[in-house]
Amino acid sequence: MSTATVDESSPGRRPKGSTRLLWDRLRRDRVAMLAMIVLGLIVAATLGAPLIAAWTGHGPNAQYLTTGLSPQGLPVGPGRTFLFGADDLGRDVLVRIAYGGRISLFVGVVATGFAIGLGVVIGLVAGYYGGVVDAILSRFMDVVLSLPFLIFAVALIAIVGPGLWVSVFVIAFFSWASVGRVVRGQTLSIRQREFVEAARSIGASGPRIMLFEILPNVMAPVIVYATLLVPSAIVFESTLDFLGIGVTPPTPTWGNMLAESLNYFQEAWWFVVFPGAALLLTTLAFNVLGDAVRDALAEGER
Amino acid sequence: MSESPETPLVQVDNLDKHFSGSARFMGRSRSVLHAVDDVSFSIDRGETLGLVGESGSGKSTLARCVVRLHHLSAGRVLFDGEDISTMSTRQLRPYRSRMQFIFQDPFASLNPRRRVVSIIAEPLIVTGGQSHHDAHDAARELMVRVGLDPRHADRFPAQFSGGQRQRIGVARALALRPEFVVCDEPVSALDISIQAQVINLLADLQDELGLTYLFIAHDLSVVRHVSDRVAVMYLGRLVELAPTEDLYYAPRHPYTRALLDAAPVADPDKRSTTSVLAGEIPSPLHPPSGCRFRTRCPRAQELCAREVPPLDPIDEGHLVACHFPLEAPRVQLRSSSQQ
Numbered sequence: 001m002s003t004a005t006v007d008e009s010s011p012g013r014r015p016k017g018s019t020r021l022l023w024d025r026l027r028r029d030r031v032a033m034l035a036m037i038v039l040g041l042i043v044a045a046t047l048g049a050p051l052i053a054a055w056t057g058h059g060p061n062a063q064y065l066t067t068g069l070s071p072q073g074l075p076v077g078p079g080r081t082f083l084f085g086a087d088d089l090g091r092d093v094l095v096r097i098a099y100g101g102r103i104s105l106f107v108g109v110v111a112t113g114f115a116i117g118l119g120v121v122i123g124l125v126a127g128y129y130g131g132v133v134d135a136i137l138s139r140f141m142d143v144v145l146s147l148p149f150l151i152f153a154v155a156l157i158a159i160v161g162p163g164l165w166v167s168v169f170v171i172a173f174f175s176w177a178s179v180g181r182v183v184r185g186q187t188l189s190i191r192q193r194e195f196v197e198a199a200r201s202i203g204a205s206g207p208r209i210m211l212f213e214i215l216p217n218v219m220a221p222v223i224v225y226a227t228l229l230v231p232s233a234i235v236f237e238s239t240l241d242f243l244g245i246g247v248t249p250p251t252p253t254w255g256n257m258l259a260e261s262l263n264y265f266q267e268a269w270w271f272v273v274f275p276g277a278a279l280l281l282t283t284l285a286f287n288v289l290g291d292a293v294r295d296a297l298a299e300g301e302r
Numbered sequence: 303m304s305e306s307p308e309t310p311l312v313q314v315d316n317l318d319k320h321f322s323g324s325a326r327f328m329g330r331s332r333s334v335l336h337a338v339d340d341v342s343f344s345i346d347r348g349e350t351l352g353l354v355g356e357s358g359s360g361k362s363t364l365a366r367c368v369v370r371l372h373h374l375s376a377g378r379v380l381f382d383g384e385d386i387s388t389m390s391t392r393q394l395r396p397y398r399s400r401m402q403f404i405f406q407d408p409f410a411s412l413n414p415r416r417r418v419v420s421i422i423a424e425p426l427i428v429t430g431g432q433s434h435h436d437a438h439d440a441a442r443e444l445m446v447r448v449g450l451d452p453r454h455a456d457r458f459p460a461q462f463s464g465g466q467r468q469r470i471g472v473a474r475a476l477a478l479r480p481e482f483v484v485c486d487e488p489v490s491a492l493d494i495s496i497q498a499q500v501i502n503l504l505a506d507l508q509d510e511l512g513l514t515y516l517f518i519a520h521d522l523s524v525v526r527h528v529s530d531r532v533a534v535m536y537l538g539r540l541v542e543l544a545p546t547e548d549l550y551y552a553p554r555h556p557y558t559r560a561l562l563d564a565a566p567v568a569d570p571d572k573r574s575t576t577s578v579l580a581g582e583i584p585s586p587l588h589p590p591s592g593c594r595f596r597t598r599c600p601r602a603q604e605l606c607a608r609e610v611p612p613l614d615p616i617d618e619g620h621l622v623a624c625h626f627p628l629e630a631p632r633v634q635l636r637s638s639s640q641q
Contacts, residue, residue: 017417193410194410194411195410195411197366197371197405197411199424201398202398202402202425202474203398203399203428204424204429212416212424217415219415
């Protein structure tokens with residue numbers, strides 16, 4: 001009972017956790033902040049796609065044959081009514097980019113989430129248990145990593161048919177193994193540390209040790225990997241769309257907009273430049289952020 | 303706990319621990335490291351058994367085998383009369399709370415990414431089955447008990463000094479109210495000034511909680527201070543086991559004698575009968591035949607290379623493994639150091 005008074009006085013100055021320290025360091029990095037602002041704007045634009053549509057008065061899939069196309073049937077360039085110009089079917093490129101970004105970001109983040117989750121679990125199990133389990137899982141990761149992505153993606157989608165979730169799972173399936181390898185390697189070394197032995201000496205189970213002792217110590221490379229996986233997943237998704245095996249038209253995505261622009265970009269440059277710029281800017285911002293996170297974590301080794 | 307008081311709390315019978323090295327190319331010459339070889343001893347309730355030896359003599363391996371952090375290669379360990387040497391992880395769980403381990407390195411043995419309160423509370427949640435909230439409350443009380451400020455409960459291990467970290471390790475080991483605690487060189491990594499504090503803390507806790515210790519150290523003065531009996535280990539074998547004062551006043555094994563002589567003495571006039579130990583400790587991959595100490599022993603003879611000396615009683619409660627033990631001093635200094 002005598003300790004009750006002391007108990008309540010502690011929360012006042014709770015020391016910062018590692019996540020908080022990471023954030024503090026990132027805030028001092030100007031390039032990282034710029035990347036985050038860019039990403040913030042892109043996310044805002046995609047989430048606010050209906051607002052953009054309402055403001056321009058153009059729906060994402062609606063064709064504006066009189067205002068969007070010239071009397072000769074050619075798409076009009078950027079101007080007062082179509083800020084980023086119109087496409088060959090008289091649709092508003094700006095509105096379509098905003099809607100398309102939703103799919104790119106969704107696939108990028110969700111596929112990365114699955115890939116990280118699977119990679120972390122498999123990597124932890126392989127690294128912690130070792131032996132036969134490790135041998136089987138490691139060889140499996142090697143196999144996945146050696147599969148040529150595009151050929152298998154094309155073949156797989158030819159069988160199950162295209163779709164948003166198919167894209168997500170295909171991308172996640174081809175991304176998790178590299179995460180798994182990194183986590184396995186880290187786990188192998190951390191499992192030798194004395195605090196893991198200490199956890200065993202108090203009777204902690206394997207899963208609990210993996211979750212509470214090892215996982216917090218492998219999070220740093222995982223976070224870096226996550227921020228670098230998102231842009232690559234976005235590019236993968238756009239690639240699938242570009243090849244016509246991802247999200248199917250008329251639903252706009254950055255990838256299928258680029259694909260449609262192929263026949264017209266010599267006359268209508270806006271048709272390729274704006275979706276391409278959106279894709280470039282997003283992946284660049286994620287990559288810059290990933291590098292900054294890596295630097296911040298390296299600085300804060302403790 | 304229902305066992306009769308005569309049953310030793312911990313009994314080790316002929317314990318072997320071998321590590322097989324990686325098989326060489328084409329499986330030729332697979333090397334086996336004999337870390338612990340044919341070791342037997344027992345520890346009574348409330349007793350402290352000191353275990354000394356050079357680095358690499360197998361002290362830590364032996365300790366880890368006793369609490370089943372390692373599998374045994376042969377032999378058995380009885381805890382409170384129960385054979386725990388072949389139990390599975392699941393069967394061991396009830397025993398985990400009764401025997402605990404304090405690690406040598408207070409830096410490596412605490413997870414750098416967990417807050418101190420959750421490190422101490424972990425055994426209460428995992429094995430004690432307490433709720434998160436109760437365990438954290440209990441952890442704060444434990445911090446008080448080992449002399450830490452509970453207001454620092456939310457800090458990370460890196461924010462503590464070495465001595466404070468070792469107190470965290472002690473608190474974690476005591477959380478489950480164990481009967482038996484292995485202290486694996488608990489003060490070797492600490493500054494001299496801090497060592498005494500931690501040792502006194504361990505002694506106080508032993509008095510309060512009736513703990514039984516297996517106390518490992520390579521510092522003879524520390525072991526002498528805390529132990530009722532002392533076991534001396536050389537290259538995986540016990541060479542001498544005796545009540546503390548007997549061992550220090552009348553060592554019977556040449557190795558023990560050499561160890562005691564090598565320890566620095568505060569009195570400059572006392573350094574007269576120094577028997578300096580020649581050479582290095584041999585590799586446990588290829589231990590010498592017969593008595594393992596013979597390669598460095600001044601008294602070694604042909605018999606020592608041929609036969610392993612058994613650990614036999616030479617005096618009351620005094621065991622020694624030597625074909626040609628040292629003479630006991632003429633003036634016997636008997637002291638009953640059993641408490």
